[in-house]
Amino acid sequence: YTIKATANGCDSANTGFVINAQPSTPAVPTLSVVTQPTCATATGSFTIDNYDAAYTYTITPSTGVTQTSGSVTALAGSYTIKATLGSCSSSDSVAAVVNAQPSTPVTPTLSAVTQPTCATATGSFTIDNYDATYTYTITPSTGVTQTSGSVTAPAGSYTIKATANGCDSANTGFIINAQPSTPAVPTLSAVTQPTCATATGSFTIDNYDATYTYTITPSTGVTQTSGSVTAPAGSYTIKATANGCDSANTGFVINAQPLTPAVPTLSAVTQPTCATATGSFTIDNYDATYTYTITPSTGVTQTSGSVTAPAGSYTIKATANGCDSANTGFVIDAQPLTPAVPTLSAVTQPTCATATGSFTIDNYDATYT
Incomplete structure (x- = not known):
């Protein structure tokens, strides 16, 4: 523009001036979807989709907020953002809400494992800090049964973790031992039964194992030396014990001494x-x-x-x-x-002077009568 003054039909010289164009108001910031905090990351993030490097952006509230160009990182909360250019500011953006960081489940703590027995092939334990809102994952899972906080599993080495809000706890390990083996049923030789000279019977344990303990019932008068057994007359049973497990009984009979x-x-x-x-x-x-x-x-x-x-x-x-x-x-x-039989000589007969006759026993024996 120019401006002049006029008086008495006379014009002054012109003075020029310029009116600048009205400054433009920055566009209201449009924001991307918020990437929410995770178990591992406490902050959420979003971008200013219509970011303009000529603008200055003000985020409210600003505590804990980081802006790098059009990228914004912030702690949990509700935020608005406006753009300023010169003395003009845009309206506030639609609020960006950063959710609270999801909580990580507590690491499972476990009771002592009840290990397999001779009669039960599986071990079991309880999750002491069981939370019904958590999902529990046991690895490997083959043969594993979980009912609430009670877990049963076959022999093996395992880990268990809790999951909630998309977050996993640290793993807890546990071991189920192999089921103890039940000893073989004793097989016995034929019994050597008592004799006239020996009051006890004896036999051998044909499948004797020095790692087993053998129990003979009743035990009175019974002697066992390694796989050899001696016992008095009676009816008996014998069983083998190992790893806390008993075999079935085998019976044997020692007869009475003849x-x-x-x-x-x-x-x-x-x-x-x-x-x-x-x-x-x-x-x-x-x-x-x-x-x-x-x-x-x-x-x-x-x-x-x-x-x-x-x-x-x-x-x-x-x-x-x-x-x-x-x-x-x-x-x-x-x-x-x-x-x-006596044999006799000829008889000497009586004479006129002798009234008797006489003879001799030819085979006379003085021991005879």
Whole structure:
């Protein structure tokens, strides 16, 4: 523009001046969707979509806010942003809301593991700080069962973590041991039963394992040395124990010791006579269930408890249940000799002077009568 003054028909010289154009008001900032805080990042972020480097941007509130060009990072809260150019400012933007950082679940704390037993192949434990709002992930998960805060799992090494709000806790590890093995059922040799001389029976544990403990019931009088067992008469069971586990029982029977027959007691011997060449006696304590053996046996006859034998020295024993009694000795004398028939000389007959006759016994023996 120019301006002049006029008076009395006269014009002054012109004075020029300029009116600048009205300054433009900055556009209201438009903001991107907020990238919200995460478990790992406490701040949210967004961008000024219509960012203009010629503008100055004011973010309210500003505490904890960082602006780099068109990128803004801020803590949880509600924010507005306006643009200023010179003395002109835009209206406030639509509020950008940064949510609170989601909380990370607490690391699971676990009870002591109840390890597998002989009867149960799985171990178990509880999540002591269980929170029903969390999701729990156990890795690996094969065979694992979780019911609320109770977990059952087969043998293995595991981790467990809690998840909430898209955040994972740190892992907690736990180990389920292998199920202890149940010992093999003892297999036994044939029992060597008691004999006349030995009151105990014996056998061996064929599949004996020195790492097992063997329990024999009842145990009175029983001796076990490694895999060899000796026991008195009775009915028994044996089981193997290892790792706190018992095998099934195996039964065995030791028979009663067989009875040794009584030593034969004999009557007085009826010795041979002139008419009978053999002697005889009776077994006073004869038992028909015994077998009697007379040695030597030549010419000997036994009928039940009656024995006849020629001259000689003998022993007799009784046998039953495979057992022999002690021997009893007896002697049959030789048959007594019958004297020879007397042979006589010729008779000297009586004479006129001698009223008697006489003769001699030619084979006279002074031991005869």
